[in-house]
Amino acid sequence: MSERYPVLEGAEPFYFEGNSIGILVSHGFTGSTQSMRPLGEAYAKAGYTVCGPRLKGHGTHYEEMEGTTYEDWTASVEEGYQWLKDRCSTIFVTGLSMGGTLTLYLAQKHPEIKAIIPINAAVDIPTMAGAQQIQARFLDAIGSDIKNPAVTELAYDKTPVQSIKEINKLMALVRQNLHEIKCPALVFVSTEDHVVPPDNSRLIMDEISSEHKKMIVLENSYHVATLDHDQPIIIDQTLKFIEHVLNQTAV
Template identity: 75%
Template structure:
């Protein structure tokens, strides 16, 4: 699938070649790299090698997204993983929302991953499974910019393709069914109030993975896009401490 639309400003992928410890960073469903750039830049500043790929069909136009499958999104993350693997002996993975789902997927398929940091990760969203497709319009309302901090806007699509909801459901089903294969250390962030992914997803992940070292960190002052919200510094500092401890 060739994308028809140009990449939006601030939605470009972000790469930084640092030391031999790599951090793969994934944005979420209908979002863009803009939501993860503050984290990527902080990790680069700390000296790590960083890769923030743009998921296929994202950061351009929602019609491009409509043409992509969950396998395209997996491929985007796999490409980023390969880029880091060529440069780093140790890799950590973090992601927001569906980026958290892809973080879990990466750990399931690359047991050598040293640690994962899912942020408001999605494995079970009851609201997205339901009515048959005949009753759903082609494009639904946007889900982006669920942010508590005033004046902060997420660079995300103004519409959500109905077809793409089917794709994220397939991805969540796949990942949720294989949680027990994850054994690496996990730092699981969850906002107390989230209007996109039910906060209970964090407990499902915590209970499902086989990791001996796992911890849930509540984000008390952020909504779904916590990486751009009041708890941004807490996420950055906790992640850096987690990576330092486990690398």
């Protein structure tokens, strides 16, 4: 499906060439790369090579998203992963919300991934399972769940019901294979999240087979924590985690 709508300003994919350590950063469902750009820029400033793909059907118009499948979204991150593989010897993956789901997906498909950093990742959202029965074509927006009143997420103002069916398929696929993940994991979870129940992150922690796994609780952010008050904590702790994993490997 060719995209009919122009990419919104601020929703473009981003790439930063750096050293041989690559970091893939994925945005979430109905959102855009704007939610992950501050992290991408911080990781690039630290010297890493960064890829922030735009998921197909995102960052344009919600009618565009309606025509895409979860396979389109996995293909978008696979393409970004390949871009990094062509340039880097070691790759880390992080993502917000469905971007966190896609982070888990990539770790299942590519065991060579060095470590993952899911942020308020989605594997089980009961309200979305129920929404599938609704006859309407579009539902209200779910974007911009941010505690900081001065910040707005660049996200769609409607949610396609067809897309909810697709994310449900993706979550079910990832959830049943969580045990396959063995790489180190740093899991961020907001205590108050109005989109993805925080127990998703606890489920991920329980189910993945990683020996080295740690959860960091974000006390001052809602769902889009990457744009919220705790953004500096996410950046700082991620950089420390990456350094720790790389040093462990070097020993």
